[in-house]
């Protein structure tokens with residue numbers, strides 16, 4: 019799967035999930051709860067319950083950070099495009115001027131495509 023397809027798939031999953039921001043509630047009314055809530059307050063819809071507080075904090079942060087990071091990576095990939103015919107022997111990146119794929123694109127694809 020290409021990096022762009024992976025990012026689109028991730029964004030689709032995020033779009034279908036309960037909207038954020040989420041909050042981690044280690045306690046509710048002074049009692050251990052360890053729940054992740056979509057809207058803190060009375061009668062809050064619980065998204066998930068976790069056993070460990072670090073897991074709750076991580077999942078909660080991921081709801082906002084994941085889509086933001088995916089969007090940033092997608093925008094970077096859209097900027098660093100191949101510029102056909104920019105060099106007599108190989109295409110260059112439109113931003114870096116390095117041979118395509120440039121180090122920026124290679125770094126992203128290495129992590130998202132396993133290349």
Ligand SMILES: [Zn+2]
Nearest residue numbers: 098111114120
């Ligand atoms: Zn580049």
